[in-house]
Amino acid sequence: MDRYFPTSFVELIGGVTALAAVGLAVLSIRTRGRAHATKMFAILSVASLACFSHHWGTYMVALFIVATAVTELDFLQNLAAIIRGNKPYFEYKKELLSPEEAQRKIEANGHHGFADQKARARPRSRRERRSPRRMSQATFRAAVEQLAAKKLSEIFGGAVETHVRFSFNGFSVEIEGIIQGNGRASDKLFEFKYVRKRVPTSHLIDKVRQLEEAADRYAVITGRSCEFHLVAIMLDGTKFPAAAAADIQRAIDASQYGASLRVLTPADIGLDLVDAASLEETRA
DSSP states (O other), rough: OGGGGGGSHHHHHHHHHHHHHHHHHHHHHOOOOSHHHHHHHHHHHHHHHHHHHHHHHHHHHHHHHHHHHHHHHHHHHHHHHHTTGGGGGOOOEEEOOOHHHHHHHHHHTOOOGGGTHHHHHHOOOOOHHHTHHHHHHHHHHHHHHHHHHHHHHHTTSSOOOOEEEEEETEEHHHHHHHHEESSSOOEEEEEEEBBBBOOOHHHHHHHHHHHHHHHHHHHHHOOOOOEEEEEEEEEEOOOHHHHHHHHHHHHHSSHHHHHHEEEEEEHTTTGGGGGGHHGGGOOO
């Protein structure tokens, strides 16, 4: 019968914690404070399991799990970096932008291929607006971006991360696409520009100058060598004039970080395989 009773103070605490967790699980169903009750149920459940495990590793894991609910995530990341001895973590921080931040950045850039689509779009019937086959502009942009990133990954032999922020000591830079090398090769920064109907040569040359500034900030923040690639994504059958490509490439070559102008057609990224009816929402 002794096995039904706690053999140590730690097991006693674990049993009491488990009973409290069960009580909170019931309360989370019946009370208005469901979110808080559910969170406390999870915390007490983890604490109870840790008490019964009798292993220091489980204690450490439980500590971090519980801490995520009661402290700032940045503090835990710093603590984990200290434990791992990850010195580069403290040199700069790398984080993915949230979908909302990424969307705001795209809109702020004013990509020509998507500019003023709503104003120029033809009136549609209620049936057309409700069609589940049609994409919103945001969904279409995200799909095109992922297709382009996949193609660039194939070209350069490395996974492209999209919408990444690098920061250090209050200094930050946001990169639309990046492949970070292994230290021997330069990191590759990508900027996506969408083109439809005409090639905005002057705008793309201005973008080269902005890319140079972003690359400079990236190099300062990370201490890593880098090169940038301007990626023009053609959304229709528009041809990229050779003269315009030469002018843009000259501007890229003039930069210490410049590398290339990449022109991707719908066929290159597989956009031509997407059902045309689903894209009508974004057409001019």
